[in-house]
Amino acid sequence: MGFIGLGNMGFHMATRLLQAGYSLAAHDANPALSARITQHGATWANSAQEVASAAEIVFLCLPTPNIVEEVLIGEAGVSQGSTVKIVVDTSTTGPETTFRLADSLRRNHIDLIDAPISGGTAGAENGSLAVMASGNPASYEAIVPVLRCISSKIFYLGSKAGQGQIMKIINNMLCATATLSAFEGLVLGSKAGLDSQTMLDVLNASSGRSFATEVKIPRCVLNREFPLQFPVKLLLKDIKLCLDESVRASVPMWVNETTRQMLSFSVSQGNGSNDYGTLIKHYETWAGTQFGNPS
Structure with a gap:
């Protein structure tokens, strides 16, 4: 087995494969991560090609489509490997890039x-x-x-590579839009003097609940800690991928376009590398109030 991309998500996924008993050749563009994964039993590879010459199945977990493309079909990419037969891209790459890369890899007899x-x-x-x-x-x-080593919920979207990507960018778009909507409502409630925890309790017992109110905000925002789990700039990347697909499909997304504008604004203010939970701070500044309290 091979694994490329050992960031916040990839490291944990690779570790679970090792814990399940799989031998793993691992690589990341940051060689400083080698000790972190080899101490769990992986073998370090110096390039994507080296991984693909050591494993028939290679997993990717990478941040952007251009990095996925370079890792797969670049000069020292997976496509140059001698052993690989299947590439599993867990990144959010977008359907158009995935369609193209699938065709390119197929010519090298790689699925x-x-x-x-x-x-x-x-x-x-x-x-x-x-x-x-x-x-x-x-x-x-x-x-x-x-996949069962990393997932308790596996969905098969069809035989054409890229259909999973369409589902993922729809999911992330809905998550982002619901989160921003929740931030607006919670800041309004804070300004009106409502208790932060009580607002969440009411929403999560009512029809206004979402992943944001049930998971994201209680864990990351309510206590004002804002741990880095998913940066604003990567969420913006996913929203752009979804809107690009909506244009190609002639499907209007007026509400979600507003989400893109808000994320773009936040990145322009220097917030791109921070967790998307910090987006609430813009609304708090404009409203002159604060949701939640430090624990």
Whole structure:
């Protein structure tokens, strides 16, 4: 088995594969991460090509489509490997890039299964991620036992690589829009003097609940800690991918376009590398109030 991309998500996923008994050749662009993964039993590889010459199945967990493309078909990329037969891309790469890369890899007799994930670092660590997979049915069936090491919820979206990516960017778009909407409402309630925890309790017992009110805000915002789990700039990348797809499909997304504008504004204010929970601070500044309290 091979694994490329050992960031916040990838490291936990790779560790779970090792814990399940798989031998793992691992690589990241940051060589400083080698000690972190080799102490769990992985073998360090110096390039993507080296990983793909040591493993028939190679997983990717990378931040942006251009990095995925370079890792797969660059000069020292996976496509140059001598052993690899299946690539499993858990990144949010977007459907258009995935369609193109799948065609390119197929010419080298490599199947691309796009299998983007959702569930955050906690889900990666405890193996409860949601996986949205698509691609060659035989290759998909071959990797299902491996996917079960990282996921308790595996969905097969179809035989065309890229369908999983469409599902993932829709998911992230809805998550982002619901989160911003929740921030607006909670800041209004704070300004009116409502208790932060009580507001969440009411929402989560009512029709206004969402992942934001049930998970994200209680864990990351209520106590004002804002741990880095998913940066604003990567969420903006995913929203742009979704809106690009909506234009290609002639599907209007007026509400979600407002979400993109808010995320773009936040990045322009220097907030791109911070967790998307910090977006609430813009609303708090404008309203002259604060939601939650330090624990």
